Amino acid sequence: MKFNPTFRKRVEIGRVVYINEGPYKGKLAAIVDVIDTNRALIDGPCTNVPRQGFKYSEMFLTKYTIKINRSQKTKYVRLAWEAANVDQQFAESEWNRNLNKDVLRSKMTDFDRYKLGRAKQSRNKIIKDAYFRIKKQDRKERRQGIAKKPKAKGKSKSKKGAAKKTSVKKGVAKEDPVKEDKVKKVRAKKDKAQKEKAK
Known part of the structure; x- marks a missing residue:
């Protein structure tokens, strides 16, 4: 150490x-x-x-x-x-x-001190103007960035929502075998009825 x-x-x-x-x-x-x-x-x-x-x-x-x-x-x-x-x-x-x-x-006189004070004021004004110009531009860029972001978020949300729905449907089909049997029986009856009509 x-x-x-x-x-x-x-x-x-x-x-x-x-x-x-x-x-x-x-x-x-x-x-x-x-x-x-x-x-x-x-x-x-x-x-x-x-x-x-x-x-x-x-x-x-x-x-x-x-x-x-x-x-x-x-x-x-x-x-x-x-x-x-x-x-x-x-x-x-x-x-x-x-x-x-x-x-x-x-060694400065009163008039020299006055001139120095005025020079400082003009310098500070230039710096202040430049600062607020940069700040305004930065805010504008941020607003434009925020306006663009929600569109991208909305698309991603819709995709996520669709994915969730499909996953839920798949889960129901896999988890409930009783419902699957009922659906198969109904389909089989419909097929038989169509075949009889065809004859």
């Missing part, structure tokens, strides 16, 4: 973090050492973040890691960072795109 951990991103040596508070807000760094349950030693030689102790509450753990040892020197951290292409991977991530969107929205 495989064990799927709830938390995939752990505080570990080489874990890349995103700083969300302080003078280095918005920059990336790597955890070089764990000081205690509240702080870690980080270093970001490629993002101009000096080696220092940082609180966990002031950083976000990313999914990226670099291969370094505990308390590795800055020059080796730089080499591992460049080998892992952390900057390029983060630039192409969805996280970075959302951050850029927030920056753009913070």
Whole structure:
């Protein structure tokens, strides 16, 4: 049985973090050492973040890691960072795109926000019209399908009914030998009468 951990991103040596508070807000760094349950030693030689102790509450753990040892020197951290292409991977991530969107929205004026709202309204109208058009067509196709189905069912029912009637008649003939004898006698009498008339 495989064990799927709830938390995939752990505080570990080489874990890349995103700083969300302080003078280095918005920059990336790597955890070089764990000081205690509240702080870690980080270093970001490629993002101009000096080696220092940082609180966990002031950083976000990313999914990226670099291969370094505990308390590795800055020059080796730089080499591992460049080998892992952390900057390029983060630039192409969805996280970075959302951050850029927030920056753009913070720079927008009232008129820009108004234009964005109108553009969203027109987009939603196009989507709504397309949805109802498809829904209407689907209902029409279903109605046509339902109208055709009863005819086929009626035919099948009539066939089934005929089959049931024949089966019932056969069953009566086989199950009642007394009636069969009476029918044979009546037929024999009729045949005799016809022969006598013919003579």
